[in-house]
Structure formats: structure tokens, C-alpha cells
Amino acid sequence: MTARTTAAPRIAVLGGGIGGLATAAFLRREGLDSTVYEQAPRLAEVGAGLVVAPNAARQLRRLGVLDAFRDRAVRLDTGWEFRRWQDGTVLSSENLADSCERLYGEQTYTAHRADLLAALQSRVPAGSVRLGHECVGLDTAGEAYTLRFADGSTAGADVVIGADGVHSVVRDTLFGAAPATYSGLCAFRALVPAPSAPEFARRPAQTLWIGPDHHLVHYPVSGGDLVNLVAFAPAGAYTTESWTATATVEEFLAEFAGWDPRLTGLIRAAGTPGRWALLDRDPLTHWSEGGVTLLGDAAHPMFPFFAQGAAQAIEDAAVLAGCLARGLDDPAAALRRYEGLRVPRTTRLQTVSHGRAHVNHLPDGTEQRARDTAYAQEDPLLANGWIYEYDPEAELDRMAAAR
Ligand SMILES: Cc1cc2nc3c(=O)[nH]c(=O)nc-3n(C[C@H](O)[C@H](O)[C@H](O)COP(=O)(O)OP(=O)(O)OC[C@H]3O[C@@H](n4cnc5c(N)ncnc54)[C@H](O)[C@@H]3O)c2cc1C
Numbered sequence: 198m199t200a201r202t203t204a205a206p207r208i209a210v211l212g213g214g215i216g217g218l219a220t221a222a223f224l225r226r227e228g229l230d231s232t233v234y235e236q237a238p239r240l241a242e243v244g245a246g247l248v249v250a251p252n253a254a255r256q257l258r259r260l261g262v263l264d265a266f267r268d269r270a271v272r273l274d275t276g277w278e279f280r281r282w283q284d285g286t287v288l289s290s291e292n293l294a295d296s297c298e299r300l301y302g303e304q305t306y307t308a309h310r311a312d313l314l315a316a317l318q319s320r321v322p323a324g325s326v327r328l329g330h331e332c333v334g335l336d337t338a339g340e341a342y343t344l345r346f347a348d349g350s351t352a353g354a355d356v357v358i359g360a361d362g363v364h365s366v367v368r369d370t371l372f373g374a375a376p377a378t379y380s381g382l383c384a385f386r387a388l389v390p391a392p393s394a395p396e397f398a399r400r401p402a403q404t405l406w407i408g409p410d411h412h413l414v415h416y417p418v419s420g421g422d423l424v425n426l427v428a429f430a431p432a433g434a435y436t437t438e439s440w441t442a443t444a445t446v447e448e449f450l451a452e453f454a455g456w457d458p459r460l461t462g463l464i465r466a467a468g469t470p471g472r473w474a475l476l477d478r479d480p481l482t483h484w485s486e487g488g489v490t491l492l493g494d495a496a497h498p499m500f501p502f503f504a505q506g507a508a509q510a511i512e513d514a515a516v517l518a519g520c521l522a523r524g525l526d527d528p529a530a531a532l533r534r535y536e537g538l539r540v541p542r543t544t545r546l547q548t549v550s551h552g553r554a555h556v557n558h559l560p561d562g563t564e565q566r567a568r569d570t571a572y573a574q575e576d577p578l579l580a581n582g583w584i585y586e587y588d589p590e591a592e593l594d595r596m597a598a599a600r
Contacts, residue, residue, distance in 0.1 A: 401421075
């Protein structure tokens with residue numbers, strides 16, 4: 198177990214995704230070294246897009262990587278532009294161009310995941326990332342922790358951060374293996390070269406077409422060179438959960454038969470779309486045991502319907518690094534404080550993201566009309582203020598003042 202120590206602890210971060218690299222970057226910013234163990238032979242994100250909301254942009258600025266990130270991102274003028282499935286009637290939207298920075302001090306961006314990963318990686322010393330290290334076990338007996346890897350090698354650590362995603366080995370070690378359940382939903386996704394995409398999909402807007410049992414999202418990424426397209430539909434018997442599984446354009450089109458004909462052109466441009474089943478997990482009430490904790494999707498996987506999973510992983514990283522840096526004499530207590538600051542917020546986001554699956558997929562009828570009326574009366578930029586205004590530094594200051 199982790200002993201009280203005044204020397205800097207050996208910190209192992211398991212997983213070199215957005216959460217793991219953000220953790221290493223924020224620890225570095227606090228003057229703490231860490232080692233990232235990643236199973237993949239190289240750091241690369243398979244193609245897909247992300248919305249980087251003001252709460253995530255604030256953290257990129259703090260790391261000093263926002264300017265570099267912006268070079269390849271797209272600054273949005275319009276966010277959460279909900280459209281009716283049949284004819285594209287706009288039900289509501291965020292006017293980001295006029296208000297986002299004034300309200301939250303940052304803009305909203307869309308980006309290719311690889312560009313976000315590269316921005317975070319630029320703040321992590323190259324020598325501290327060990328690729329090709331698939332962790333197969335974590336021993337928690339004894340004076341310190343031992344990570345065991347598939348190639349038979351091991352590594353010791355005083356603090357272990359499980360940023361190893363939705364199938365986390367660290368979570369299984371701490372809380373027992375419990376496979377995620379299938380949500381009944383699957384996602385189709387594609388990156389469409391901008392010249393092949395219709396004009397409406399090239400606007401700097403995050404657009405969501407919502408209708409019975411389905412919804413479809415698109416926005417430009419990669420400096421406008423590509424349009425990210427992701428669509429959600431009933432999974433039926435489909436249970437493959439892989440970023441590399443594919444579908445056909447015909448299967449994709451069949452799911453959206455009868456929708457606004459403008460979408461047909463966009464879906465046709467999807468080439469060979471990816472397809473995967475969305476997993477579901479109930480929120481955990483705590484994440485840490487001694488000097489071991491969880492972060493990002495390992496701790497709180499969420500449906501992508503508030504576009505906040507990566508943003509929450511980055512916030513986790515900032516809070517975790519702050520707690521550890523302020524509590525090096527007792528890392529286990531620091532991790533409990535981290536968890537105490539983060540669990541309520543991520544649980545709320547898991548819950549509201551889950552709820553949106555029902556709301557976005559209502560069949561036409563009374564409930565759908567009530568939803569559309571509520572959307573029309575709401576300014577989502579203000580309604581989502583609790584998400585966008587969050588600042589880990591303020592949380593850490595509040596914690597320090599309360600101690
Ligand atoms: C369709 C979709 C759209 C999304 N849109 C958005 C969005 O717009 N905005 C947003 O903020 N979020 C979005 N998200 C969520 C976001 O992608 C995730 O929340 C985020 O990537 C989680 O990062 P992570 O680092 O915790 O986990 P992961 O990205 O899963 O990274 C885990 C890493 O750990 C490694 N690993 C796993 N097991 C081991 C092991 N045993 N040993 C060593 N390494 C291991 C993996 O190889 C991987 O590199 C979306 C998600 C989906 C599915």
C-alpha cells in the first residue's frame with residue numbers, strides 16, 4: 198500500500214488516450230513526473246470528431262496548447278442546432294459567435310481527435326510515454342503497486358491512475374470485473390472530405406437532426422477540410438464495440454429512410470462508415486482505493502449526447518494533478534479529495550447524457566411537441582452554463598480554503 202512519504206511519488210498513468218495524456222500534462226505543469234503506459238504501439242486516435250466546449254478549451258489554454266490546437270480546429274458560430282428530422286426546421290440553437298466568449302471566456306471548437314491528442318501530447322515529455330505496454334494486471338499487495346504487462350514486464354508505482362477507458366483493468370481490479378451492458382443503441386460515423394459534403398454541413402455549426410429512435414450529428418473538423426458525421430440508431434442484434442468495425446452506406450441510408458432528403462447526399466458521401474454498439478454503465482460512487490484511482494471513461498463512461506466525455510477527462514486531469522501536488526505527503530488522501538470534487542459533477546453529466554437518448558429519439562406525438570416547444574423557449578448556451586463555466590482551479594481553491 199502507499200505509505201506516507203514526502204518524496205515525490207512514482208506516478209503511473211495507465212492509458213495514453215485523451216485522459217491519460219491530459220493527466221501527464223497537468224502533472225508536469227505541477228512539477229510532477231509520471232510515466233504513461235499505453236497498450237497501442239503508437240499514439241494515434243482513429244478518425245472521429247469532438248466538440249471542445251469552453252470548459253475544455255479553458256484547460257487547453259491553461260496547458261498553453263490552445264493556440265496550437267486552434268490551428269487545426271474549427272471555431273463554431275452555432276452550437277446544438279437541433280433540427281426536425283423530416284424537414285430540417287430549426288428547433289433551437291446556441292448563438293456562439295455573439296455570446297460564447299462573453300459568457301464563458303472561451304469559444305467552442307470542433308476538432309479531429311488526433312489534433313486534440315497531439316496538443317496534449319506536446320506537453321508530455323516523450324521519454325515518459327511507454328508504448329506497447331498492455332497492462333494485464335495490477336498487484337496491490339505490499340509497499341507499492343506493481344503493474345503487470347502482457348510481455349511479462351512489470352513496473353512499480355506509488356500512485357496508479359487508471360485512464361484506461363471503458364474496459365478499464367484498473368477499475369476491474371479495484372471494484373471487480375463487471376462487463377458494461379449494451380445500451381441498445383449503435384452509432385454510425387464517418388469523416389467526409391469537405392468538397393464532397395453539402396454546403397449546410399460545411400458551416401461552422403454543430404447540427405443535430407432529431408427524430409423517432411434516431412438522431413444524426415454533423416460538424417466540420419480539421420480546419421474545415423473534413424465533416425464529421427455521427428448518427429445514432431437502434432442496435433438490434435448488433436453488439437460489436439470497436440472503433441474499426443464498419444457498415445455500408447446502404448445500411449446507414451436505410452436507418453434514415455424518409456428523413457429530410459438533404460441528408461441523403463451527406464450519408465452517401467460517407468464512404469465506408471464505421472459502426473459500433475454503444476455501451477452503458479451505471480455511475481460509480483467512488484473511484485479510489487489507497488493510491489489507486491480512476492479517470493475519464495474508466496471512471497465515468499457517458500453517452501456522447503452532451504459531447505462532454507473527453508472534456509470531463511481533461512477536467513479530471515486538472516483536478517487530480519492539483520490535488521496530488523497539494524497533498525504529496527499523503528497521496529491516498531489527495532486521491533480521496535480528487536474523487537470528492539469530481540464524482541458529483543461527472544455523475545450529473547452521465548445522468549443527463551443518458552436522459553437525452555430518450556428525449557432526442559421521441560416518436561412524433563404529444564411528448565415530441567412538448568419537447569420542441571421547450572427547446573424553442575430555451576437558450577441552450579445559458580441552460581448549459583453549469584457545464585461550460587466550470588473551472589478546476591476555482592474548485593481547488595475552494596477545497597484549499599475549506600481545509
Ligand atoms: C461518438 C462519440 C462522440 C463523442 N463526442 C465527444 C465530444 O464531442 N466531446 C467530448 O468531450 N467527448 C466526446 N466523446 C467522448 C470521448 O471520446 C471519451 O470520453 C474520451 O475519449 C475518453 O478518454 P479516455 O482517455 O478516458 O479513454 P480512451 O479514449 O478510451 O483512452 C483509453 C486509453 O487507454 C488505453 N488502454 C486501455 N486498456 C489498456 C491496457 N490494459 N493497458 C494499456 N493501455 C490501455 C487505450 O489504448 C487508450 O489509448 C465522444 C464519444 C463517442 C463514442
